[in-house]
Amino acid sequence: MELIRGLHNLREKHRGCVATIGNFDGVHQGHLRVLAQVKAKAAELDLPTTVIIFEPQPREFFGGDNVPPRLTRFREKVELLQAQGIDRVVCLGFNKTLRSMSAAAFVDQLLLEGLAVKHFVVGDDFRFGCDRSGDYDMLKEVGKQRGFSVANTETYLIDDERVSSTRVRDVLLDNNFAQAQRLLGRPYCISGRVMHGQKLGRQLGVPTANIRMHKYAAPLHGVYAVTVHHQDQLLGNGVANIGMRPTVSGTQPVLEVHLLDYCGDLYGTLLRVEFKTFLRAEQKFDGLAALKEQISSDIEAARSFFAH
Template identity: 70%
Template sequence: MEVIRGLHNLRDKHRGCVATIGNFDGVHLGHQKVLEQVKNKARDLGLPTTVIIFEPQPREFFGGDAVPARLTRFDEKVRLLADQEIDRVLCLPFNEQLRQMTAAEFVESLLLEGLAVQHFVVGDDFRFGCDRAGDYAMLCEVGHEQGFSVEHTLTYTVGEERVSSTRIRKALAEHDFVLAQALLGRPYRITGRVMHGQKLGRQLGVPTANVRMHRFAAPLRGVYTVSVQLAGRPLANGVCNIGLRPTVGGTRPVLEVHLLGFSGDLYGKLLSVEFKTFLRSEQKFDGLEQLKSALFTDIKAAKDFFLSQNSSGRQA
């Protein structure tokens, strides 16, 4: 899959496609239904598929810190779209220049000149342009004039409710990983590279792998049992903390995972952390000894959980 960053990197070879546009946060089952529409039409027309996304997402540009946490970072989203066998992803930087585009300018520069879209799949509630003049009806009208067709996205439901990123965030906030998996079509995971940290866990006898979060604000906060994969293969079960680490004066969210029964060098490796159960909320302890005691309690709880899972599996 090809990733194109910005309109200025579009070339003649990118013209002529079936496209869709959106945040695609989580690439959940609802998104996958839209991508299926795109792929089916592209197959009929013999054209490549293009997914248009924004970075940052528009709500992040306008809302700053007062926006919902993301389900997926940019690189995770790209990997998930590749898994859906999309040909191209066009990432538009949502900046002041893009914000000031009128709907007509947006259509001209992106859909007509940039991509020469032949078919466009878009939600009938999609609005765009600084003048807010861009909507489904406007796209249909321009498409009729310029020779491209427009199709509205289909709604996908689970349990008689629409699948959405908001609904998944709510499920995660309530620690309902079963529902989150049903909406995503896969277990909820956070993927990132292991970076060097303060090595405080090692000093306390609980070595951890610190997964790089950058500016990503996860929709989870607290201590969880997890299963960890490396290069798509099972690595180890473990216990994970996502939070600010208030006991040691942390100020930025960090994902730290202790792998049960594992020893080895993971620095620079890409780990995928799959969340199983919620153990407790993050809290500030009165010193490192209390923190250490809590960590060993968490580890015991995680071991008990996975032991019970293994026992249930053998009984089945």
């Protein structure tokens, strides 16, 4: 799969495709239906598939207190799209220039001049352009005039309720991992590279693999029983804390994973952490001794969970 960053990197070879556009946060079951529609039409027309995404996502650009946590960070999203057999991902930097672009200019510069789209699939709630005039009806009309077809994707329901990124966040907030798996079509995971930390876990006798969450918040917060994978290899079961580490005055969110019965150097390794069950909320303890005692209890709780 080819990743193309920005309009300026589109070339003549990228013209002529079947495309769709959106945030694709989580690449959930609703998104998979859109991608299946794109792939089917691309096979019919013998054209490559293209998915257009934004970085940051528009709601993150506008900021404020209501920015939802990400289900998938950029790397994870691209990997999930690649796993679906998508040929190209065009990532547009969402900035002041893109924000101020009208829907008509967006269609001209990206869909027509940049990609020469032959068929365009949009979600049932998609809007674009600074004037918010870009929607299915507008695209359909422009397509008739400029020679591309447009398809609207119907809402995908599970249990008579729309599958959406918001719904996935809500069930994760309730620690309902079984339902999250139904909505996503896979277990909920967070992936990241193991970084050097304070080595505090090692001092406490429970070494941890630390994965920084960087600027985007995760939809989970607390202590969990997890399984940990490297590439396609299962490394083992573990206990994970995701949060701010208030006992040691943490300032940035971190995913810390202690692998049960594992010895080895994981620094620099790209891990995939699959969340199995919620153990407790993150809390601040009165010193490291109390923290160590609680970690021992967490490890026993995780062992008990995996034993059943």
